[in-house]
Amino acid sequence: MPSTLAIITIALAIVYGILYAVLYATQSNSEPRLIPTTIPFLDSAIGIARHKVDYLVSLRRRYGLPIHTLRMPFQRIYVINAPQLIQVVQSKTNLSTFVPTLLDFGMLFSGLNRTSKDTLTKAYGAHGNGFTKSVHRYLASGLDLHAATRTAVEKLTVGIRCGFAGQGQVGLYDALRHQLCLALTGAIYGAENPYDDPAVEASWLEFVPGISHLLYSPFPSLTAHKALKARARVIKAFQNYFETGSHMQAFAMIPEMFNTNANHGLPPSEAAKLEMATSLAMLSSGAISAFWLMFHIASDPDVLRTCREELLNLVVKEADTPSGKAKVVDLSNIRTQCSTLTAMWHETLRYHSTVINIKKVQHNITLVSEYSLKKGAIVMIPGTAVHHDTNIWGPSASEFDHKRFFTPAGRKNLSNTAAYRPFGAGTTMCPGRHFSTSVVLSLVAMVLLQFDIEPVQGQWQMPTKKNADMWNAMPKPDQDVPVNVRRRVDKDASDTEWKLVWGATTGEKE
Incomplete structure (x- = not known):
């Protein structure tokens, strides 16, 4: 037997x-x-x-x-x-x-109930959603984008002055993340920004690690119990935000999104849950990108020196202040006048980005008369595959080298979304990419001009990113990098007072 x-x-x-x-x-x-x-x-x-x-x-x-x-x-x-x-x-x-x-x-x-999911699916179907449409309308270009960026830069200026000065040792990622969180959300949600409450910001941070469980776990109520409780706290803050009419004083995109969804039958309590998606769009990748950019600049003395020299070219005038004179720096010119800093940004995104575009096949199709694709299947386009393709980027594709963007081939690839796609492409291209890029570059510029940053361990060691979430377009470092932050004391910055602005203000150059 x-x-x-x-x-x-x-x-x-x-x-x-x-x-x-x-x-x-x-x-x-x-x-x-x-x-x-x-x-x-x-x-x-x-x-x-x-x-x-x-x-x-x-x-x-x-x-x-x-x-x-x-x-x-x-x-x-x-x-x-x-x-x-x-x-x-x-x-x-x-x-x-x-x-x-x-x-x-x-x-x-986001925690939407079944009725709300059905409402949104019926309202938007295969044509995207109100969030994407509204962001494209307000943040793709023009005066609205300029206004939102200027507000974020103003908040960064205050935050950096108060948040970095005298802190001494900090975690580089956490310090940048906090400043960017308050600047981005403050510019979008307005004077009554829920994230100005430290408890809401802390709840958001507690929620994010649970997203993978909500997406993939068969028992998220068990595996993401703490994250779900944290999500409830953030949602409650946004419910109060909408109930008190605070969204009417926010960036115009927010009340438009709220009204559009209300017209489709989404109640305010459920609209608050959708702000989890808006928050994720603002807060998921920007701070991580800022961290990697700052890491690569600060860890390369030649690049650091060159970036600072370029930033000094952005000084447009001197302004009177209560304590003397301040150099006025117009940060809106970074991408046109700071070639090394801009190239470092592009290479940071190319080298680190793990964005995956995901689409659903709506009907049977034969692709390029060769490949049969079935209805209901998922199409994945992993950005890393093309970003590290030696046929596109040459034999050094798997290495970090910002100088590749000084060549004609490198510059040409920037406009080719089949070669360079850190923000996705087509209808799924990140609608807030210009806003995020401008604010991140401004944040890095402010820190480079005003502070010296040195690793506590004495030398820069790139952290691993093996545990990064697959849903995130940028991989979060597995460990933060402890750094010492000091006011700059070299000849260009000693006793210098800076006035950092975005675009023209009264008496300043546009």
């Missing part, structure tokens, strides 16, 4: 055989090549859970396929690596075929 172990082994072998047969029986020869699997339907899920974006990059390096298929339980995923295929998917002719899943993503972690 066979033993229990033998019976279990035989049963597992039968199940394995069945799954393997089902896998290949349901995979068409005309679909993109199926990546070899050891455990049918589970290999990819395990690989992504363990290695996140690195798993997708490793598959590209191992197989070198322009597009391939991953199979998970009840889901097929097409991973696109080739720039020419990326351009086809992004083309205007395919907008109704490959539809972004931003609305679904936002509803998954």
